[in-house]
Amino acid sequence: MSKLVNLTIDDKKISAPEGANLLQVAKDNGMAIPHLCYHKKLSPTGACRLCIVKIKGQRGLLASCAVQVSEGMEVTAFDDELEEARKYLLDYLLCEHDESYDGSHPDEFRELIFRYGLDKKENRLFPSIWKELGYPKDESSPVLSYDAAKCIKCFRCIKACDEVQGKNVLSFTNRGIISYIVGGFDKWGESECDGCGECIQLCPTGAIVEKPHRSEIKIENGICRVRTTCPYCGVGCQLELMVRNGKIVRSNGVEGVSPNDGRLCVKGRFGYDYVQHPDRLTTPLIKKDGKFVEASWDEALDLVARKFTEIKETYGRKALAGYASAKTTNEDNYLFMKLVRTVFGNNNVDYCTRLCHASTVTAMLRSLGDGAGSNSIEDYAHSDCMLVTGNNMIETHPVTATYVKYAVQRHGSKIIIIDPRWTPLVKDAHIWLQPRLGTDVALLNGMIRVIISEGLIKKDFIEKRVDGGMKAFESLKALAEKYTPEYVEEVTGVAAPLMEEAARIYAGAERPLIATGMGCSQQVTGTHNVFCLINMMLITGQIGRPGAGLNPPRGQNNVQGVSDVGASPFTYPGYISVEDAENRRRVAGIWGLPFGELDGEKGLSTVEIMQAAYEREIRGMYIMGENPMLTDPNLNHTEEAIKKLEFLVVQDIFHTETTPFADVILPATAFAESEGTYVNSDRRVLRVRKAVDPPGQARQDWEIIAEIAKRMGKPLGNYQHESDIWDEIAQTAPIFAGISYDRLEYHGIQWPCPAKGHPGTATLFEERFNTPNGLGKLHPVEYAGQSEKADKDYPFILNTGRILYQYHSSTMSRRNKSLTDFANEAYVLMHPGDALKYGFSDGQKVHIASRRGEISNIRVQISDGVLQGELFMPFHYSEAPVNRLTRDELDPYSKIAPFKLSAVRVGR
Amino acid sequence: MSIEEIIKQFEPVQHNLLNILHALQDRHPQNCLTEQALDETARYLKLTKSSVYGVAKYYTMFSLEPRGRYIIRLCVSPVCELLKANQIMAVLEKNLGIRAGETTSDGLFTLELSECLGQCQEAPSMMVNNEVYNGLGEEEVQRVLVRMRRRKKK
Amino acid sequence: MGEKRILLKNVGVIDPGCIDDAIRAGGYEGLKKALKMEPAMVIGELTEAGLRGRGGAGFSTGMKQKFTSESCLKCPQRYVVVNADEGEPGTFKDRVIMEQDPHLYLEGTIIAAYAIQATKGFIYIRGEYHESIRKTEKAIKDARKKGFLGKNIMGSGFDFDVGIKLGAGSYLCGEELTMLESLEGKRGHPRIKPPFPAEKGVFGMPTLVNNVETLANLPRIIAHGKDWYRKLGTERSPGTKIFTISGQVAKPGYYELPMGVTLQELIDLAGGMRDGKAFKAALLGGAAGTFVDATMLSERMTYDNLREKGATLGSGAVIVMAEGDAVLDILHNCLRFFKHESCGKCVPCRVGTTQLVKKADQLRNGQPGKAALLKQMVREAEIMASTSLCPLGQSPVLPLESFARYFKEVK
Known part of the structure; x- marks a missing residue:
């Protein structure tokens, strides 16, 4: 905290931190100094000049937005001279401005016009000239329109794009009175704009407004505003939904609240229309004679309860399994988990985390004791070194990426990227290491060797906080010895000096953060990869303080929460092992069940459940909000497995690739129709609130689950409201013990939060690791070659991943015109060298085959963003189901599947 | 020289942007910056398109429109105005058959107005590309135009 | 009073393209001497010589160097930027130095760099x-070849090199903070002040920005000493000033004179009025300057004296008008100029310059009620001056107010 100084503004005594922005100080103290170009999130611009004040001892009028407060400052904010000047300024602005107003957006300028009486023409000095200035409109963007005649040229959009989002897509054209804002070469739709809409949110006049629903919005009447959490990735952005006539018409970021401080990405701002899409499931459906027919809830629920009960009675309690959902709330998933454990009577509950960060979590749990990100998302803004491995964060976690870019662009921090494929963050990176697919262990061991051989380890940290101290370190050192720069270069293809420099920068940084993603985790060696990262982190002591640690950004809105509340075959709520009898006894008490009813044996994981279905060990399945028929590896095998099930219930908001295989389909609510909580990537529990009614008879997941349990004769509890469920979660999971809904009204809370008065925990492992002895554990691991290799028949290695405009199996994202206007077609990236070698051309349609399956009609995109011999495809598109090609050979520790590495061939 | 060759003479840093745009424009037969040139410059300097476009559109010496081989910049400073630059303007407009801001149909001349060229010791003045012509009278202007037209034939 | 050429002494004497010629004429002697002095001593010498910036503001050059050299000791880099973006209408003194004796100001640049211990510099020259x-x-x-630029200059251990940056048609880029934006490859929008360039200049580093003429003084002061220099000009404005006089005089051109010359003396030096016409008015300091009438002919032209009399010295431009010239047209020209050069960043300048031109059109169109119109224009220009972000929007009031004061042709 900087020291407080005393100043006066119009004789009002004020104290404020030294150097604070004078205009902001005045605003915070209730003084309505007019302003337009200033915004708290942006650097001062000094363009509108409305915030002029007088300061004793200084000449002339000063723009208060550009003044820092100091001791004894005497400020005049309002007098006749200042007010006259302000009126002139507003009058000037007015004459170059189209005053028409359609009511679809807030207009700060218009408010000032009324405040200064300039709405009356007789009070104006200047004739209107905007019509003769030839201001254009730009309608070329799929999501927004820009009207130069409504623009007051305040720079807020430009700075929103540059300083907040780190994109700098906008500029002015021309100069003087005919200048106006442009994207690209004066055509927004052909610029680098990715549609995040930060400019819309910060535009004070409605010069930039969203296209969707604009004609329906009248902000001054009939609009409800509902604060909730974004349903897309795991950043957990706080949204304000605007609702009119029962329909969502706008989504804005909530300013001043973590983690996003008003920022959104294109999905968060424009991706809500799926909620009100006509394809929504509105009634329960029962398959009769191969066709789905509408049914009543009673009919459907009774059938589900009867079938599950029959299977349990016929094949035993292990014959049932469930997939929970990373898209629904903690409360939904908690009850789902409770149903599997107490009604099905086994631990066969898992969800898509097994397919994304299971390896990361496994490695972190074994080494550090917690499987979640160790730092706050905002920490990136103050980090001096960010090691980004296998993490295309600009596309997958766009708002996190804004903090990362901020650190680079404003503080000169350094990004080190490890990725076989070019990602947009490379533009901001200091070093890009491009290893061959599947060689991460060798690369990271190489970096560890550099750190050791150059004496960059932190001995006292190792001695105090690493299990086994220097002795454990010695075994890592011995293992690393053979990973010489030359050897590593040979294995990975990464130039030795680059790798060495990266190691030095990381080890020498003050606040380095590792952001590890799917590229690292979705491999047979996924857990080993993360062990290596942790080894490097522990020997350099780069964890356990704000701005230093390891952070796997979670791919879906509630991946974190679903694990936290125990929807896992291995752990109960709060990451307590299912094998921990004492905990089971405690939880049985909370649940009011005899201890013996809770299965103490680990359950099956996601892919294992499918494999068990294939072996007919699993006979009945309950899938909530997951789409394994697009997202599971080795889809052909999944399809055979799923067909072998005797009874399948799919609960979702749309028909998916999986629903055709269901016996019963249950219609659930979307995020905007639900109440509850999510947990984001930095362990922040965030409220989700209902904004609109669900379509037809759709019901929130937890209510459906509770009904099934009841009808199976084992009611889960008496819950009146989602908060009742949460309170039970807080009882069962010690990490949530101090959190209740009343504390989540405005801000989220980061777990662990062990008691009511506890503020939550921003940074993990500051004092100790969460392992039994409190020490971090090194796991030296050797590089091993991949079992699947490119060969004569399958000469390419295929990598898969995500893109900005689509999400998961795209059932949600593809039902938003705003998003599909940006991207709606699958492609395969191919190196120009390969294109030449094999005779493929850009845009050509090809088919791709692996040892497991094939897909066809895929458009080739030639790009030097992939290495020669490697390909990349997004996995979102159902017509290009890339998981027909991938493998289900699992990482032995975490059971994750290697989505990132399949040998394939490409044919015409 | 290709666009790429021109750009690569400079270090890829943003502060070279104006120098690069000058070089590109000077080497273009129509004294202008093409969209392709701006695009390649943006990529070379790792800038967004608008960062380059906004600069090209701010400075009056740059043009995104094709111009004549010879750009005549007539000074309209107070000094030149005092010493009858308007008469010189009339001579130019008449001789070339175009107004300020236009290009002759043969693509030879573009007529532009310029702020003070700093040649006030011998006003009125004009520049034709990089050459300065001072103390202009009607005859001098005619002579210059004839010379330029003759150069073209060679 | 006759010309006193210390800056322009080689003009017309040496071949400006020949460094040996320049050296024979005493070039780089000042640098040689400076390199033997402590940097702080160089700053002290310039401060005591009383040299004031010739860009228009008249700030002490030595003090500016001192601030720049001390503002941020841990910054990895300091820069010297030469403001050679001479664009003030009627001004061409820097051009004369650059074309006729470029080594003079280059030498001055190297001395300034040495004084503040900057190893890199830029010369920002207008594209025209x-x-x-x-x-x-x-x-x-040539200076690099002779070892006056580059590593270990003249064996002193001091490194410095300089690059040229081109302007491209923007008067505003002559304003120092805007110049830094432009130099960095951006649009010419002025920055908020403070911070001053001395604290955060180009690339956020401490930067000394000096005008060409200012820098041309440095070699002379160092070579001949502060006492020699102070003998020229007046107590508060020592040294010489290059005036560029144009318009209705017989011999328009550049004249280097000790500070304190009167307007009449300058006109006389320029051969008197053209064709024996009668003096009517002069615009001192260019468009961002002030009109004066015959009552000011005998005033001494120093920064301070002119300021006291409500006039400006500015860049040293003197545009002379004779009986029969329409001063109003020149005023209109100045206002049109400001509109054309307004970058558009701040509201009062962007819109105010446009509105002033509209009113100036009406003034010329001879409608009744023009005195009131002119009065309103002055009022608007005053508001612009008090609210604008940078000097451009603060300038129109200068010609407008002085015009209204002296010339009653608008009634």
């Missing part, structure tokens, strides 16, 4: 000054 660019390029190349 083709000859100045050419001559400066050659001078830099």
Whole structure:
């Protein structure tokens, strides 16, 4: 905290931190100094000049937005001279401005016009000239329109794009009175704009407004505003939904609240229309004679309860399994988990985390004791070194990426990227290491060797906080010895000096953060990869303080929460092992069940459940909000497995690739129709609130689950409201013990939060690791070659991943015109060298085959963003189901599947 | 020289942007910056398109429109105005058959107005590309135009 | 009073493209001497010589160097930026130096860099000054060959090099903070002040920005000493000033004179009025300057004296008008100029300059009620001056108010 100084503004005594922005100080103290170009999130611009004040001892009028407060400052904010000047300024602005107003957006300028009486023409000095200035409109963007005649040229959009989002897509054209804002070469739709809409949110006049629903919005009447959490990735952005006539018409970021401080990405701002899409499931459906027919809830629920009960009675309690959902709330998933454990009577509950960060979590749990990100998302803004491995964060976690870019662009921090494929963050990176697919262990061991051989380890940290101290370190050192720069270069293809420099920068940084993603985790060696990262982190002591640690950004809105509340075959709520009898006894008490009813044996994981279905060990399945028929590896095998099930219930908001295989389909609510909580990537529990009614008879997941349990004769509890469920979660999971809904009204809370008065925990492992002895554990691991290799028949290695405009199996994202206007077609990236070698051309349609399956009609995109011999495809598109090609050979520790590495061939 | 060759003479840093745009424009037969040139410059300097476009559109010496081989910049400073630059303007407009801001149909001349060229010791003045012509009278202007037209034939 | 050429002494004497010629004429002697002095001593010498910036503001050059050298000791880099973006209408003194004796100001630049211990510099030359660019390029190349630029200059251990940055048609880029934006490859929008360039200049580093004429003084002061220098000019404005006089005089051109010359003396030096016409008015300091009438002919032209009399010295431009010239047209020209050069960043300048031109059109169109119109224009220009972000929007009031004061042709 900087020291407080005393100043006066119009004789009002004020104290404020030294150097604070004078205009902001005045605003915070209730003084309505007019302003337009200033915004708290942006650097001062000094363009509108409305915030002029007088300061004793200084000449002339000063723009208060550009003044820092100091001791004894005497400020005049309002007098006749200042007010006259302000009126002139507003009058000037007015004459170059189209005053028409359609009511679809807030207009700060218009408010000032009324405040200064300039709405009356007789009070104006200047004739209107905007019509003769030839201001254009730009309608070329799929999501927004820009009207130069409504623009007051305040720079807020430009700075929103540059300083907040780190994109700098906008500029002015021309100069003087005919200048106006442009994207690209004066055509927004052909610029680098990715549609995040930060400019819309910060535009004070409605010069930039969203296209969707604009004609329906009248902000001054009939609009409800509902604060909730974004349903897309795991950043957990706080949204304000605007609702009119029962329909969502706008989504804005909530300013001043973590983690996003008003920022959104294109999905968060424009991706809500799926909620009100006509394809929504509105009634329960029962398959009769191969066709789905509408049914009543009673009919459907009774059938589900009867079938599950029959299977349990016929094949035993292990014959049932469930997939929970990373898209629904903690409360939904908690009850789902409770149903599997107490009604099905086994631990066969898992969800898509097994397919994304299971390896990361496994490695972190074994080494550090917690499987979640160790730092706050905002920490990136103050980090001096960010090691980004296998993490295309600009596309997958766009708002996190804004903090990362901020650190680079404003503080000169350094990004080190490890990725076989070019990602947009490379533009901001200091070093890009491009290893061959599947060689991460060798690369990271190489970096560890550099750190050791150059004496960059932190001995006292190792001695105090690493299990086994220097002795454990010695075994890592011995293992690393053979990973010489030359050897590593040979294995990975990464130039030795680059790798060495990266190691030095990381080890020498003050606040380095590792952001590890799917590229690292979705491999047979996924857990080993993360062990290596942790080894490097522990020997350099780069964890356990704000701005230093390891952070796997979670791919879906509630991946974190679903694990936290125990929807896992291995752990109960709060990451307590299912094998921990004492905990089971405690939880049985909370649940009011005899201890013996809770299965103490680990359950099956996601892919294992499918494999068990294939072996007919699993006979009945309950899938909530997951789409394994697009997202599971080795889809052909999944399809055979799923067909072998005797009874399948799919609960979702749309028909998916999986629903055709269901016996019963249950219609659930979307995020905007639900109440509850999510947990984001930095362990922040965030409220989700209902904004609109669900379509037809759709019901929130937890209510459906509770009904099934009841009808199976084992009611889960008496819950009146989602908060009742949460309170039970807080009882069962010690990490949530101090959190209740009343504390989540405005801000989220980061777990662990062990008691009511506890503020939550921003940074993990500051004092100790969460392992039994409190020490971090090194796991030296050797590089091993991949079992699947490119060969004569399958000469390419295929990598898969995500893109900005689509999400998961795209059932949600593809039902938003705003998003599909940006991207709606699958492609395969191919190196120009390969294109030449094999005779493929850009845009050509090809088919791709692996040892497991094939897909066809895929458009080739030639790009030097992939290495020669490697390909990349997004996995979102159902017509290009890339998981027909991938493998289900699992990482032995975490059971994750290697989505990132399949040998394939490409044919015409 | 290709666009790429021109750009690569400079270090890829943003502060070279104006120098690069000058070089590109000077080497273009129509004294202008093409969209392709701006695009390649943006990529070379790792800038967004608008960062380059906004600069090209701010400075009056740059043009995104094709111009004549010879750009005549007539000074309209107070000094030149005092010493009858308007008469010189009339001579130019008449001789070339175009107004300020236009290009002759043969693509030879573009007529532009310029702020003070700093040649006030011998006003009125004009520049034709990089050459300065001072103390202009009607005859001098005619002579210059004839010379330029003759150069073209060679 | 006759010319006193200390800056322009080689003009017309040496071949500006020949460094040996320049050296024979005493070039780089000042640098040689400076390199033997402590940097702080160089700053002290310049401060005590009383040299004031010739860009228009008249700030002490030595003090500016001192601030720049001390503002941020842990910054990895300091820069010298030469403001060679001479664009003030009626001004061409820097062009004369650049075209006729480029080594003089280059030497001054190197001395300034040494004084503040900057190892890098830029010369920002307006794009239209083709000859100045050419001559400066050659001078830099030759100076490098002679070891006046580059590593270990003249065996002193001091490294410095300089590059040329081109303007491209923007008067506003002559304003120092805007110049830094432009130099960084951006649009010419002025920055908020403070911070001043001395604290955060180009690339956020401490930067000394000096005008060409200012820097041309440095070699002379160092070579001949502060006492020699202080003998020229007046107590508060020592040294000489290059005036560029144009318009209705017989011999328009550049004249280097000790500070304190009167307007009448300057006109006389320029051969008197053209064709024996009668003096009517002068515009001092260019468009961002002030009109004066015959009552000011005998006033001494120093920064301070003119300021006291409500006039400006500015860049040293003197545009002379004779009976029969329409001063109103010149005023209109100035206002049109400001509108054309307004960057558009701040509201009062962007819109105010446009509205002033509209009103100036009406003034010329001879409608009744023009005195009131002019009064309103002055009022608007005052509001612009008090609210604008940078000097451009603060300038229109200067010609407008002085015009209204002296010339009653608008009734």
